[in-house]
Amino acid sequence: xxxxxxxxxxxxxxxxxxxxxxxxxxxxxxxxxxxxxxxxxxxxxxxxxxxxxxxxxxxxxxxxxxxxxxxxxxxxxxxxxxxxxxxxxxxxxxxxxxxxxxxxxxxxxxxxxxxxxxxxxxxxxxxxxxxxxxxxxxxxxxxxxxxxxxxxxxxxxxxxxxxxxxxxxxxxxxxxxxxxxxxxxxxxxxxxxxxxxxxxxxxxxxxxxxxxxxxxxxxxxxxxxxxxxxxxxxxxxxxxxxxxxxxxxxxxxxxxxxxxxxxxxxxxxxxxxxxxxxxxxxxxxxxxxxxxxxxxxxxxxxxxxxxxxxxxxxxxxxx
Amino acid sequence: xxxxxxxxxxxxxxxxxxxxxxxxxxxxxxxxxxxxxxxxxxxxxxxxxxxxxxxxxxxxxxxxxxxxxxxxxxxxxxxxxxxxxxxxxxxxxxxxxxxxxxxxxxxxxxxxxxxxxxxxxxxxxxxxxxxxxxxxxxxxxxxxxxxxxxxxxxxxxxxxxxxxxxxxxxxxxxxxxxxxxxxxxxxxxxxxxxxxxxxxxxxxxxxxxxxxxxxxxxxxxxxxxxxxxxxxxxxxxxxxxxxxxxxxxxxxxxxxxxxxxxxxxxx
Numbered sequence: 001x002x003x004x005x006x007x008x009x010x011x012x013x014x015x016x017x018x019x020x021x022x023x024x025x026x027x028x029x030x031x032x033x034x035x036x037x038x039x040x041x042x043x044x045x046x047x048x049x050x051x052x053x054x055x056x057x058x059x060x061x062x063x064x065x066x067x068x069x070x071x072x073x074x075x076x077x078x079x080x081x082x083x084x085x086x087x088x089x090x091x092x093x094x095x096x097x098x099x100x101x102x103x104x105x106x107x108x109x110x111x112x113x114x115x116x117x118x119x120x121x122x123x124x125x126x127x128x129x130x131x132x133x134x135x136x137x138x139x140x141x142x143x144x145x146x147x148x149x150x151x152x153x154x155x156x157x158x159x160x161x162x163x164x165x166x167x168x169x170x171x172x173x174x175x176x177x178x179x180x181x182x183x184x185x186x187x188x189x190x191x192x193x194x195x196x197x198x199x200x201x202x203x204x205x206x207x208x209x210x211x212x213x214x215x216x217x218x219x220x221x222x223x224x225x226x227x228x229x230x231x232x233x234x235x236x237x238x239x240x241x242x243x244x245x246x247x248x249x250x251x252x253x254x255x256x257x258x259x260x261x262x263x264x265x266x267x268x269x270x271x272x273x274x275x276x277x278x279x280x281x282x283x284x285x286x287x288x289x290x291x292x293x294x295x296x297x298x299x300x301x302x303x304x305x306x307x308x309x310x311x312x313x314x315x316x317x318x319x
Numbered sequence: 320x321x322x323x324x325x326x327x328x329x330x331x332x333x334x335x336x337x338x339x340x341x342x343x344x345x346x347x348x349x350x351x352x353x354x355x356x357x358x359x360x361x362x363x364x365x366x367x368x369x370x371x372x373x374x375x376x377x378x379x380x381x382x383x384x385x386x387x388x389x390x391x392x393x394x395x396x397x398x399x400x401x402x403x404x405x406x407x408x409x410x411x412x413x414x415x416x417x418x419x420x421x422x423x424x425x426x427x428x429x430x431x432x433x434x435x436x437x438x439x440x441x442x443x444x445x446x447x448x449x450x451x452x453x454x455x456x457x458x459x460x461x462x463x464x465x466x467x468x469x470x471x472x473x474x475x476x477x478x479x480x481x482x483x484x485x486x487x488x489x490x491x492x493x494x495x496x497x498x499x500x501x502x503x504x505x506x507x508x509x510x511x512x513x514x515x516x517x518x519x520x521x522x523x524x525x526x527x528x529x530x531x532x533x534x535x536x537x538x539x540x541x542x543x544x545x546x547x548x549x550x551x552x553x554x555x556x557x558x559x560x561x562x563x564x565x566x567x568x569x570x571x572x573x574x575x576x577x578x579x580x581x582x583x584x585x586x
Binding site for chain 2 (some may be wrong): 206213218300
């Protein structure tokens with residue numbers, strides 16, 4: 001077995017371990033063997049749904065982050081950079097203010113994500129080309145504008161709506177609708193597979209756009225496809241789980257330091273690593289201050305930042 | 320001689336600005352052609368137009384008799400490779416991974432590299448004397464090593480035509496000679512056609528069989544180094560005083576610049 005296959009297998013085992021850990025832990029710890037008893041059926045069902053969402057969100061956000069870091073050739077790129085999440089956030093906040101909730105809330109958020117994607121893309125477009133610098137700038141500008149509107153809406157809204165908004169903006173893996181989970185799962189799966197098919201193109205693009213053209217890659221077309229796919233994935237994930245920060249930024253870097261930059265290996269690694277990371281963070285968020293649940297965004301930042309700092313220092317040492 | 324690449328009334332630039340006007344010339348198979356000219360004369364733009372990075376504003380470029388923009392991009396890239404001035408890679412790809420990327424035009428999207436692709440990459444590495452760099456990260460190499468790795472990637476494309484845009488401008492004379500010697504060897508032994516943009520007139524004189532001197536987006540002269548590198552041509556294009564002598568070793572033209580102080584002293 002090659003070193004890379006071993007590393008992927010290792011990551012897979014870590015994911016299995018985190019799932020087993022996460023499913024047993026909770027407000028009540030139940031050993032794995034007893035979890036499948038009739039009496040615990042409900043708990044098993046709830047925790048499985050939640051872990052499934054953690055896997056989808058973790059894998060999806062990490063793959064989007066990896067892809068955007070390659071096409072934008074920017075180490076700070078992450079799924080939220082291009083404004084999709086702020087669009088989703090505005091959609092959700094508006095929905096909460098208008099008293100729309102339950103199953104319609106994710107749809108409002110997704111609509112917001114799509115709208116911001118269209119705005120960002122058209123702002124960046126210059127003739128038939130979409131230069132990555134303009135894409136980053138228009139993404140950041142749209143995100144700032146939308147965040148301004150979000151904060152404005154929060155400041156004028158009634159107290160009872162506030163809690164719901166804050167909770168949504170910080171991210172949560174609570175599953176309200178199992179059906180929605182399957183729709184999001186379908187979108188994430190489709191996105192991950194499409195991006196994996198383009199992993200060779202991603203390798204070439206990470207050398208530079210002109211370099212990729214010299215290797216026969218229709219760069220503008222590939223960029224468009226990847227931008228739309230990552231925006232759809234991010235929009236879908238954010239609309240059910242809120243804005244879970246840091247995963248899409250840190251996991252790609254972490255995996256690159258483990259398996260290297262070749263996307264044929266990096267993308268599967270990001271999938272597994274992202275899923276495991278989020279399952280673990282979610283377990284912590286549910287169990288650390290029982291019965292209070294800490295927003296998962298807080299945990300990802302608090303766990304992620306130190307790991308990121310260690311990585312950064314290690315890289316400086318190598319140089 | 321069989322014509323490989325041809326430009327006809329080619330004009331091009333960026334946005335509405337036109338940098339090159341009415342460029343027409345013919346490159347035969349196996350030629351070693353240097354493109355020279357002052358900053359802003361359109362050398363890199365010409366290379367971009369010929370390698371499909373930039374679409375022409377008018378006129379056309381044909382390769383093996385076909386308009387390059389009518390060819391499928393990957394078909395074109397199976398035969399034509401490009402080496403830029405310097406390649407800065409953010410990610411730590413190994414040299415072998417970089418060289419294998421040269422096989423991308425030959426591979427289908429979901430196709431993995433075969434033994435043959437690895438063998439071709441291996442050969443490209445040995446041609447550029449960089450086999451020992453194989454497992455090193457591209458971001459850990461010196462400028463000279465990096466340039467050899469990038470040339471190896473271009474060779475792994477198995478091109479019949481190789482474009483190079485000032486590939487030696489960041490290198491010392493030792494590495495410059497090494498790269499240029501390698502190109503000449505490839506040109507002589509495998510009849511690889513080479514079109515290279517160079518700043519250094521003496522390097523161009525020493526290695527190229529033919530030179531095109533650009534001035535303000537037009538061809539000023541086109542011919543052998545002896546015909547192109549005369550002091551009259553250079554002085555009128557570069558607006559500086561030079562003396563051209565014969566290199567006593569290769570008997571090619573050798574351009575010497577003259578400082579202002581010397582000019583005043585000699586009147």
